[in-house]
Amino acid sequence: MGRYIIRRLLQAVPLLFVISIIVFVLIMNMGDPLVSFAGRSGQVKGKDRERLIRQLGLDQPIYVQYLVWLVGNDWMKIDVDGDGIPETNGTRMGVLRGDLGTSVVTRQPVIQMIMERLPNTLLLMVTAEVVIIAFALFLGITSALRQYSWYDNIFTGLSFVGYSMPVPLLALGLIYIFGVYLKRSGLPYFPTVGMFEPSAGKTWEQILWHLVLPVATLSIISIAAYSRYIRSNMLEVIGQDYIRTARAKGLMNRTILFKHALKNAALPIVTLIGLDLGFLMAGALVTETIFSWPGMGRLFYDHAVKSDLPVLMGILMLISVSVVFFQLLTDITYTFLDPRIRYQ
Amino acid sequence: MTRVFTKRPIVLVALAAILLIAAACAPATAPTAAPAQPTAAPAQPTALPAQPTTAPAPTEAPQPTTAPAPTQAPSASGNKVISISYTQEPNNLNPLYSNQWFMYNLQDFYLATGLITFNDKNEPLPWIATEIPTVENGGITPDGKVITFKLRDDVKWSDGEPLTADDYVFTYQMIMSDKNTVASRDPFDTAVEKVEAKDKNTLVVTFKEPFAPWMTKIFSHVNGTVALPKHILEPVFQKNGTIDNADWNRAPTVGIGPFLFKEWETGSHLTFEANPNFWLGKPKVDQIFIRIVPDDSAQLAAIKAGDVDIGVFISPSDVPDLEKLGTLDVAKVQSGYKELWNFNLSTDEATKGHPALQDANVRRALVMAVDRDKIDQELLYGLTKPALTFWDGMPQADPTIQPIKYDPEGAKKLLDDAGWKVGADGIREKDGVKLKLRYATTTREVRKNTQAIVQQQWKEVGVDTELINYPSDVFFNSYGDKGPIATGQYDIAEWSDAPNFPDPDTSRWLCSEIPSDANPPGGNWEFLCDKELDALFQKQAQTVDANARTELFHQIQKIIADKVYWVSIWDDPDLWTISKKLSNVKFSGATPFWNSYEWDKSQ
Numbered sequence: 001m002g003r004y005i006i007r008r009l010l011q012a013v014p015l016l017f018v019i020s021i022i023v024f025v026l027i028m029n030m031g032d033p034l035v036s037f038a039g040r041s042g043q044v045k046g047k048d049r050e051r052l053i054r055q056l057g058l059d060q061p062i063y064v065q066y067l068v069w070l071v072g073n074d075w076m077k078i079d080v081d082g083d084g085i086p087e088t089n090g091t092r093m094g095v096l097r098g099d100l101g102t103s104v105v106t107r108q109p110v111i112q113m114i115m116e117r118l119p120n121t122l123l124l125m126v127t128a129e130v131v132i133i134a135f136a137l138f139l140g141i142t143s144a145l146r147q148y149s150w151y152d153n154i155f156t157g158l159s160f161v162g163y164s165m166p167v168p169l170l171a172l173g174l175i176y177i178f179g180v181y182l183k184r185s186g187l188p189y190f191p192t193v194g195m196f197e198p199s200a201g202k203t204w205e206q207i208l209w210h211l212v213l214p215v216a217t218l219s220i221i222s223i224a225a226y227s228r229y230i231r232s233n234m235l236e237v238i239g240q241d242y243i244r245t246a247r248a249k250g251l252m253n254r255t256i257l258f259k260h261a262l263k264n265a266a267l268p269i270v271t272l273i274g275l276d277l278g279f280l281m282a283g284a285l286v287t288e289t290i291f292s293w294p295g296m297g298r299l300f301y302d303h304a305v306k307s308d309l310p311v312l313m314g315i316l317m318l319i320s321v322s323v324v325f326f327q328l329l330t331d332i333t334y335t336f337l338d339p340r341i342r343y344q
Numbered sequence: 345m346t347r348v349f350t351k352r353p354i355v356l357v358a359l360a361a362i363l364l365i366a367a368a369c370a371p372a373t374a375p376t377a378a379p380a381q382p383t384a385a386p387a388q389p390t391a392l393p394a395q396p397t398t399a400p401a402p403t404e405a406p407q408p409t410t411a412p413a414p415t416q417a418p419s420a421s422g423n424k425v426i427s428i429s430y431t432q433e434p435n436n437l438n439p440l441y442s443n444q445w446f447m448y449n450l451q452d453f454y455l456a457t458g459l460i461t462f463n464d465k466n467e468p469l470p471w472i473a474t475e476i477p478t479v480e481n482g483g484i485t486p487d488g489k490v491i492t493f494k495l496r497d498d499v500k501w502s503d504g505e506p507l508t509a510d511d512y513v514f515t516y517q518m519i520m521s522d523k524n525t526v527a528s529r530d531p532f533d534t535a536v537e538k539v540e541a542k543d544k545n546t547l548v549v550t551f552k553e554p555f556a557p558w559m560t561k562i563f564s565h566v567n568g569t570v571a572l573p574k575h576i577l578e579p580v581f582q583k584n585g586t587i588d589n590a591d592w593n594r595a596p597t598v599g600i601g602p603f604l605f606k607e608w609e610t611g612s613h614l615t616f617e618a619n620p621n622f623w624l625g626k627p628k629v630d631q632i633f634i635r636i637v638p639d640d641s642a643q644l645a646a647i648k649a650g651d652v653d654i655g656v657f658i659s660p661s662d663v664p665d666l667e668k669l670g671t672l673d674v675a676k677v678q679s680g681y682k683e684l685w686n687f688n689l690s691t692d693e694a695t696k697g698h699p700a701l702q703d704a705n706v707r708r709a710l711v712m713a714v715d716r717d718k719i720d721q722e723l724l725y726g727l728t729k730p731a732l733t734f735w736d737g738m739p740q741a742d743p744t745i746q747p748i749k750y751d752p753e754g755a756k757k758l759l760d761d762a763g764w765k766v767g768a769d770g771i772r773e774k775d776g777v778k779l780k781l782r783y784a785t786t787t788r789e790v791r792k793n794t795q796a797i798v799q800q801q802w803k804e805v806g807v808d809t810e811l812i813n814y815p816s817d818v819f820f821n822s823y824g825d826k827g828p829i830a831t832g833q834y835d836i837a838e839w840s841d842a843p844n845f846p847d848p849d850t851s852r853w854l855c856s857e858i859p860s861d862a863n864p865p866g867g868n869w870e871f872l873c874d875k876e877l878d879a880l881f882q883k884q885a886q887t888v889d890a891n892a893r894t895e896l897f898h899q900i901q902k903i904i905a906d907k908v909y910w911v912s913i914w915d916d917p918d919l920w921t922i923s924k925k926l927s928n929v930k931f932s933g934a935t936p937f938w939n940s941y942e943w944d945k946s947q
Contacts (some may be wrong), residue, residue, distance in 0.1 A: 031817070037527035038436055039443030045865050048528045055525040071785075081522045105435045105442075106610075107593050116610050172641050180649045192646045193637050195612055290639045294611025298638065302433060302611075 001335070003245065004343040012324045019320045020313070024066050027312050033058055036306040038104040054082055056104065068102065069313060070094050095317070101310030105303060110314040120195065121283040121295035127211060128284075129276060135223045137269075140230025141262070147235060155227070162224030168177055171217045171290040178213060193241065193292040214291045226272065229255040233328040240264075267337060274330025278323035282315075348606045374852065424945050426926065427633040429643050429652040433611065438593040439568030440519060440526045448568040451939035453616045453632060455572075456591075456601035457507060458565035459547075461938045464930040466678065466738060466846045468559055472496055472507070472571075476559075479889060488554030488888035491562070493547040499623050503598050505575050512563055514574035523586040526911030531561045532569070554886040556893055557847040565935045566846065568702055573598050602627045602941035612636060615803025630945040647672070653923040653945070660724045660790075662918065672921045676727065679933035680738035680845025681916035686710075686829075687909070690858075690871030697871075700764060700779055707908040708748065709758035710781075713805040714798050715750040720914045723793050727919070731912035733901045737933070740848040740894045742901040748911070755805050764806075772806040780808040785838040786816040794838065794913060824864030831859070832871060840916045846934040848897055853909070854881055870909065877903050 034044045034052055044052065053059050057068060058077065074091030080088045093099035101112040143152045179192035190213050191197065196206035206250055237243065246256050284295030296315065303311040334341045413751045434447035439455065442448075451458070459473040470476050473493045477483020484491050499507040516539040518524055532539075535555045540548045549562055560566040576598050580590045594597070602624070603616035614634040618627045635652060638641040644662055647655045648669060658666070663674050687707055688697025700706045716730045735741045764772040764779050772779040783798065785791040789794050792813060799809040814828055819839070821827025829837045843850040851857050855873040859866030880900050887893040904910055922929050928942040 037442055037443070039445060039448075044527070045867075047533065048530065049865075051529070052525060052527075055522075102589060107436050107438075107441065107589055109589075120611070168641075172645070175642065175645045180645055183649055192384065192649050192651050193642055194635060292612070292635065292637045292639075292642060292643045294609065294636075298611055302638070306435075 031307040100314040125280040132222045136226035139227040143231045146236035159224040167286045237265045278326035347521040406759045425631045428654040429637045451937045453603040454599035457571040495545040508544040509547040511571040560847040627941045655921040658919040674915040675920045677931045680842030682731045698835045709755040712755040732916040740897040742898040768788045781835040784812040784834040823859030
């Protein structure tokens with residue numbers, strides 16, 4: 001098992017390199033890198049453009065720029081005063097030495113920017129994930145146990161509705177119902193935007209109150225999908241021979257359910273959750289935008305439209321590492337859940 | 345199947361109950377007990393002068409009256425909070441590093457060190473400068489090349505250091521330094537020869553040639569070249585070799601202005617707190633809260649729910665709904681933009697427009713054939729109407745220009761007289777060429793609707809149209825990037841444009857700006873070269889005297905109106921919403937928050 005883990009980790013290194021090269025090339029071709037310097041006219045022109053391109057190192061060939069990103073430029077000379085002759089040492093140390101660079105847009109170190117937003121995203125996504133798992137398991141299992149009853153049929157219908165709902169529609173619908181109309185009619189309501197109210201300050205109460213609608217938006221759609229999946233898995237497992245044997249032996253229903261059926265039905269769910277966990281850090285772009293939740297999804301989008309290479313690379317590499325790590329973790333979890341699976 | 349969860353319904357009911365209780369226990373948004381207001385409000389500054397004329401006669405700078413010591417401690421901070429919703433987050437808080445609108449207008453709060461500001465009528469007022477320099481008061485030399493600014497001597501940074509001319513010289517050095525990646529050096533790299541501090545309160549700027557737009561471009565809030573705190577940033581520059589990564593760029597804790605920076609939580613909000621030592625008196629409001637709401641619909645919901653007091657860039661289609669609420673006012677703020685038609689007047693083989701457009705009468709007929717007032721009524725809810733000149737709403741606008749009236753019969757006559765006769769298929773033609781025009785614009789819904797109406801009205805006078813739409817990042821590409829308009833692939837193009845507001849200067853009609861292989865970034869996308877017009881534009885850029893300059897612009901506008909070089913479909917003001925709880929809120933198109941120290945809010 002130990003050898004398996006080490007082998008997987010070693011495989012991850014060239015994988016991450018390849019990912020970083022592909023992503024770098026894609027981002028370089030994505031748009032005007034100086035768009036964040038422009039005002040309402042949308043374009044930087046003329047002498048300012050030439051100067052900025054030189055100062056930001058954008059006139060170098062693409063492989064040089066990638067190299068600078070990777071290992072920094074303090075070992076080479078760059079041209080600061082525009083006379084065409086490189087004379088000053090650079091200041092960047094490169095990703096391999098821990099320097100993710102500075103954002104072109106905000107002038108902050110990328111690590112600092114990510115660390116500011118990561119807790120907010122994790123709060124939102126982990127809460128949503130817990131809610132999704134809890135409700136999906138509950139609904140999936142109970143639906144499977146009562147197949148074709150009125151309970152099952154209602155939730156089947158609701159699942160289809162929930163799953164087909166576009167995220168913006170659901171989010172705005174919840175905002176209007178719970179934020180605008182309930183407030184107008186004097187009933188208890190939920191806030192429309194942000195993480196907390198300015199006049200009340202950033203307290204846990206405020207954050208929880210503001211968390212409800214975004215988590216509901218994220219959860220409803222995923223619960224609809226996952227509960228269907230769990231339901232069909234449970235139905236399949238419940239029909240198996242060994243369950244019939246267990247029942248014939250006279251075991252309690254609860255034992256049959258949790259000790260035998262669920263463990264087997266859980267494997268595909270673990271795969272799904274494992275995939276989800278890897279992407280938790282990426283945040284949920286649309287939800288965060290509509291609720292103005294300051295998270296990683298929005299950070300990525302805001303800086304993607306401004307073609308801010310260091311930030312985009314930083315976030316994407318972080319997500320890549322996270323996905324690779326959680327894939328590994330999921331694979332290892334299988335060995336605990338299913339004794340038939342063994343790795344060398 | 346036996347029942348596993350007999351308690352199931354109770355579980356569901358319990359969950360629902362928990363949710364409702366959570367909502368009910370939500371803390372109230374309004375503070376429950378408003379602390380008592382201080383009995384002695386800080387004295388009001390005397391009102392800014394009511395009639396600044398277009399010729400900047402020396403006006404009195406605002407005089408702070410001595411503020412009596414309040415007899416009671418001021419109410420707890422965070423009591424009166426005005427919240428503004430921003431759909432874009434500012435990039436950072438150092439105005440040298442971006443020209444982003446959402447960033448540079450915050451300077452009116454925390455870095456109000458511009459020499460001259462603009463009021464809600466876009467008239468200039470002295471701010472840090474004690475008076476607006478003119479030739480009469482000796483501020484400008486007769487040859488127009490040297491401008492001397494006398495600075496107020498009672499303005500201090502929030503840490504007690506006085507604001508002096510050295511701060512301005514330092515800012516100039518930072519802009520010109522190769523080690524700083526500032527967004528733009530304009531106009532310091534092209535027009536300015538040197539910037540000197542003659543003494544602590546006298547700033548002298550020497551130009552290479554007389555530079556007419558100095559009011560909006562030299563140490564002005566409008567282009568973000570305001571004074572930075574030398575005593576904070578010079579040590580950073582000397583230590584790091586650059587001020588690119590200074591902490592101050594993100595957290596400008598030392599500032600000057602009615603509201604000082606308190607905190608910025610990225611992605612969420614910025615807060616600014618009232619400055620008790622502001623030189624015009626402490627503002628009446630305690631805190632400004634800028635909330636980042638990136639989604640337009642979410643912003644609308646927040647405005648309707650009353651979660652924000654001021655909203656910006658509202659779309660016209662939302663205005664009727666908002667006005668029905670009765671809790672807010674919608675303000676139209678002129679910021680220089682006009683939705684306009686450009687005519688492709690190029691005769692060059694690669695970029696040429698339809699030959700009919702070379703005739704001014706044809707251009708006039710095309711405008712007469714369209715009922716622009718009706719378009720504005722239907723598509724823009726009557727919120728605006730066609731502008732008469734490119735400089736409407738500015739002091740240089742010529743009041744004698746007459747609008748072109750909707751007159752389809754007159755249009756038909758003009759076209760007939762110009763030799764374009766209706767052919768067998770109902771479309772006009774001349775010398776075998778059909779009068780079919782390429783009408784291009786972006787993909788915005790309101791523009792597509794305009795195109796549809798225009799196409800139909802032109803058909804009635806015998807003009808055929810091909811409608812083309814480009815996504816805006818393609819539409820606005822320069823000649824060098826093969827942009828469709830810049831390379832002349834159109835006959836009539838529609839978009840929204842402005843002069844260098846609030847300065848009337850513009851280079852869009854200069855012969856030297858015609859895009860070509862030799863000049864890929866050229867901005868004259870009408871390919872127009874009218875010698876008389878060109879000479880006037882070049883002259884106004886060097887005419888420092890405001891009256892003479894206005895006179896030149898009147899001549900310019902007459903030529904443009906006569907020859908129909910350009911026409912406006914509608915005036916494009918910015919739409920702001922202001923909650924009715926607020927008072928004294930007036931926005932300027934140039935420096936939006938110029939009078940924030942006078943804002944007040946009732947609870």
